[in-house]
Amino acid sequence: MDILAFLAQGFAVALEPQNLFLAVVGCVIGTLIGALPGLGPVNGVALMIPLSFNFSLPATGALILLVSVYYGCMYGGRISSIVLNIPGDEPAMMTTLDGYPMALQGRGGEALGVSAVASFVGAGVATVGLALFAPLLVQFAIRFGPAEYFALFVLAFATIGGVTGGSLIKSFLAAFLGLLLGSVGIDAVSGVPRYTFGLYELYDGIDFIVALVGLFAISECLIYLEDIRGTSRPTLTLGSAIPGVRSAGRCAPTIARGSLIGFVAGVLPGAGAALGSFLAYMLEKRWVGREGRFGLGDPRGVAAPEAGNNAAAGGALIPMLSLGIPGSGTTAILLALLLSMNITPGPLLFEQQPEMVWGLVAALVIGNFVLLVLNVPLVSLFAKVLQAPGWFLMPMVVMVAFVGVYSLNNSAFDLYMMLGFGVLGYALRKLEIPTVPVVLGLLLGGQMEFNLRRAMSISGGDWSILWSSGISLGIYLFAVTLIVAGLVYSWVVRGRLR
Amino acid sequence: MSDASQEDAGRVPGVIGDRIAGALLLALAVGAWWLSHDLESGFMQPIGPGEYPRLISLPLAALSLLLILKPGFNQRWPGRAALLRQALTLLVLACYAGLVKPLGFLPASLAAVILLIRLFGAAWKSALISGAVLTLALYALFEFVLGMPLPNIPGLDW
Numbered sequence: 001m002d003i004l005a006f007l008a009q010g011f012a013v014a015l016e017p018q019n020l021f022l023a024v025v026g027c028v029i030g031t032l033i034g035a036l037p038g039l040g041p042v043n044g045v046a047l048m049i050p051l052s053f054n055f056s057l058p059a060t061g062a063l064i065l066l067v068s069v070y071y072g073c074m075y076g077g078r079i080s081s082i083v084l085n086i087p088g089d090e091p092a093m094m095t096t097l098d099g100y101p102m103a104l105q106g107r108g109g110e111a112l113g114v115s116a117v118a119s120f121v122g123a124g125v126a127t128v129g130l131a132l133f134a135p136l137l138v139q140f141a142i143r144f145g146p147a148e149y150f151a152l153f154v155l156a157f158a159t160i161g162g163v164t165g166g167s168l169i170k171s172f173l174a175a176f177l178g179l180l181l182g183s184v185g186i187d188a189v190s191g192v193p194r195y196t197f198g199l200y201e202l203y204d205g206i207d208f209i210v211a212l213v214g215l216f217a218i219s220e221c222l223i224y225l226e227d228i229r230g231t232s233r234p235t236l237t238l239g240s241a242i243p244g245v246r247s248a249g250r251c252a253p254t255i256a257r258g259s260l261i262g263f264v265a266g267v268l269p270g271a272g273a274a275l276g277s278f279l280a281y282m283l284e285k286r287w288v289g290r291e292g293r294f295g296l297g298d299p300r301g302v303a304a305p306e307a308g309n310n311a312a313a314g315g316a317l318i319p320m321l322s323l324g325i326p327g328s329g330t331t332a333i334l335l336a337l338l339l340s341m342n343i344t345p346g347p348l349l350f351e352q353q354p355e356m357v358w359g360l361v362a363a364l365v366i367g368n369f370v371l372l373v374l375n376v377p378l379v380s381l382f383a384k385v386l387q388a389p390g391w392f393l394m395p396m397v398v399m400v401a402f403v404g405v406y407s408l409n410n411s412a413f414d415l416y417m418m419l420g421f422g423v424l425g426y427a428l429r430k431l432e433i434p435t436v437p438v439v440l441g442l443l444l445g446g447q448m449e450f451n452l453r454r455a456m457s458i459s460g461g462d463w464s465i466l467w468s469s470g471i472s473l474g475i476y477l478f479a480v481t482l483i484v485a486g487l488v489y490s491w492v493v494r495g496r497l498r
Numbered sequence: 499m500s501d502a503s504q505e506d507a508g509r510v511p512g513v514i515g516d517r518i519a520g521a522l523l524l525a526l527a528v529g530a531w532w533l534s535h536d537l538e539s540g541f542m543q544p545i546g547p548g549e550y551p552r553l554i555s556l557p558l559a560a561l562s563l564l565l566i567l568k569p570g571f572n573q574r575w576p577g578r579a580a581l582l583r584q585a586l587t588l589l590v591l592a593c594y595a596g597l598v599k600p601l602g603f604l605p606a607s608l609a610a611v612i613l614l615i616r617l618f619g620a621a622w623k624s625a626l627i628s629g630a631v632l633t634l635a636l637y638a639l640f641e642f643v644l645g646m647p648l649p650n651i652p653g654l655d656w
Contacts, residue, residue: 167570169561173523176558180530180551187547192537194547195530225587226580228619391618392628395611398591403607403636406598407646415595419588426584430573431512431519449550456545 003131010358013060014366022057022065023363027370030072035080035382036393040091041073041273041313042329042436043216047397049209049337050404059341060356064363066337067317070330071123071364074273074313075371076382078115078306082108083383091273091309094281098294098301105297106239112383113244114299115306116375118255120368122307125259126266126314127364130321133267134357135350137322142347146455147465151472151479153448156325156440158479168487170433178441179448181206188446189453201413208336208442210405210414211421215435217401218422221394223429228390241379244299251303254284262308266315266328268482273312273328280308314364321345321357324447329436336443508574516569520562527559587617602651608633 013019033044048069052062077092082099095115102111144152157175184195185205196202248255261283262276284304285294294301316328324346326332338345343353350357374382405418428435452466459465467473530551537548576584594610612629616622640646 169564169568170570173558173561173565176554176561177523177526179554180526180558183551183554187537190547192547194537194551195533222584222587225583225618226576228583389620391615391620391624392632394618395614395629396632398614399607399611399632399636402591402594403640403648406595407640407648410599410649412595412599416592419591419595423588427519430575431515432509432571432573433519452550453545461545 003135006354006358007131007362009355010360010362011365013355013359014064014362019061019064019359019363020366022061023068023367024370026065026068027072027075027367027374030069030074031076031079031371031374031382032072032385033069034073034076034092035385036076039220039397040077041070042333043220043397044073045070045330045333046209046212046216047401047404049333050213050408051400052337053209053408059338059343060359062337062341063334063356063360066334067360067364068367070313070334071310071367072371072374073330074123074310075116075119075375077309078119078302079112079379079382080386082111082115082302083386091277091305091312093274094277094305094309095302097281097305098296098298101295101297102299102302107297109239109241109380110244110247110299111302112379113241113376114248114251115244115302116241116372116379117245117248118251118258118303118307119310119375120372121255122259122262122310122312123314123364123368123371125307126263126311126317127361127368129263129267129311130314130318130364131358131361134318134322137318138347138350141323144347144471145469146451146458147467147469148472148475149451150448150455150466151475152323152325153444153451155475155479155482156444157437158483167432168483170431171437174428174433174435175437175441178438178443179445180441181211181438182442182445183449188450201411201417205446206417206442207408207414208439209340209408210418211442212333212336212439213401213405214418214421215425215428215439217397218418219425219429219435221398222422222426224390224394241376245376247299248303251300254288254300254303255307257287258284258304258307259311262311263315265308266312267318273309273316276312276315277305277309281305321349321360322347326440326443329439332436332439332443336439339443509571510574512569512572515572515575517566520565520569524559524562524566527555527562530555531559583617587614590614590617599649600652603648604633604637604651607636 014023029048030041030044033039033047034041045066048066052065055062057065074091077087078095078099081087081092081095082103085096085100085103087093087096099111099115102108157172182205184202186193186196186203193203258280261280262273265276265279266273268275281301281304284300285292288294288300292298292300313330316326316331317334320326320331320335322345324335324344326335335345343349343356401418402415405414406412408414425435428438455465456463467476534548534551534555537546537551590610590613594606598606608629611632612625615625615629615632620628637648641648
């Protein structure tokens, strides 16, 4: 089997001392960031990007570092859900429902243990899935022409709008705003500067790393400033996480179901981890029925969403790596990292740089074991981080963002730009306009336009090339289906939680 | 999803906010459309550089109109005290951005961090101590661990 040979090659890459070190460091940092309330994988990975540039890491190393941070955040998010009843990030929201009641009953340690094992299995399933399915998707995608790629971009935007759960108008508005921002800069085909207003700093377009750090890290701090007093937190005795491992054994079927559901949700473009954990929890609740004590501290209520969101996080890497289409905010940021290193994910990446793809897969396997160790015996250390005062943490986040962005180009212009995007991100969040589509638009706009114009120059200006192939028609059909599914989904969510 | 769970807490009808946002975005779309006509298409390409922005500004304008006509919900907007804190924070950061090169990293950052920690609600004493610690830690991280040269204090080169 080819995959095994590739995987062996990948382990050789991932076990190089530098890459191994980066994976471990990434896992620790990720768990820390994920554990902090309000800072999730999107902000965490966005904050780490300028830093990894400063390391002047090779692309494989940088990708391993950031994906380890990503996986670490998914693990860490549950810690503040369980201990503080504040989800560390959106996908960890479902974990509060049973995790916090368990902590109130003095079973916090057990909850942390169960959820760590569930996260481990979920992430493991997703990594295996990544190794099996990504090459299949690549073989399919290798036949794609510019028109098909254009359709794929449409699909990405259609679905991200459908599943973010808020208003459809606002999601699409955000996407088009991002696309318009993405057209700033010198046009790659004709060399004409667009919307630069004579500012030479804009000739290369809006630097999406600067935009990302502003949209996520700076706006988070502005949100925090609204209420600096914070809420008083009862101190809970957690106890050891080791017994949780045993009760995870009793939850094995739950974890298996949650992982599979989460993985499928993650692979769908635009769905992401929040959908994975939501579906896993809801289906488990229905499956177990009345005998379960969901919402009152049932360990299965912790195991299902955690298996689901970690599996979804891994699944979301599949469309990002094999098609170059990110399915979630965090994978969009990972894509930004790759693009700014002049690496275009997609079928060609698997052909030309297999050592990178498979090194990443192997690093995920290793990182998953590291995370299990960090999150069962050592979890109480991470829970302590939650006691650090916000007046220290938030300025630290701002300063890391500032210095990181400054050191990219040593330019004050970038810093002003970052502040501008911080204000924009804050306003969008207040307006309940999702920020992820803006990022996707900014990021994918260039590629989308490039493929559109290539398709048009192939057809000599005939627009019908865009929907003339069966594949692109199928993709548009899929996009429409997902929008309808998204509408039904948000309708169901509202019905359930009301 | 977060939208559904916070159905009641912290949400307000966005009649004013959404309409202002819609108007701004509409203006942006119209401006982009207008300016795109200055972009000449060249090189015998079927689509010139102005076509794609026009293609985007149309739906952007349509959606902004929809938002103006059918506003949704907003998160609760901050009160006056919070707005002042946010404005001051942005002011500190903007000054810091402008001063980091002329003043050098250490003095500019020290001043910025101390003010930031104050704005985030700490007492002067803890602000001074943790500000100094944070500045030195950042300096060490970037200058020595990551090997990134940060702006030195003018006249002092080491």
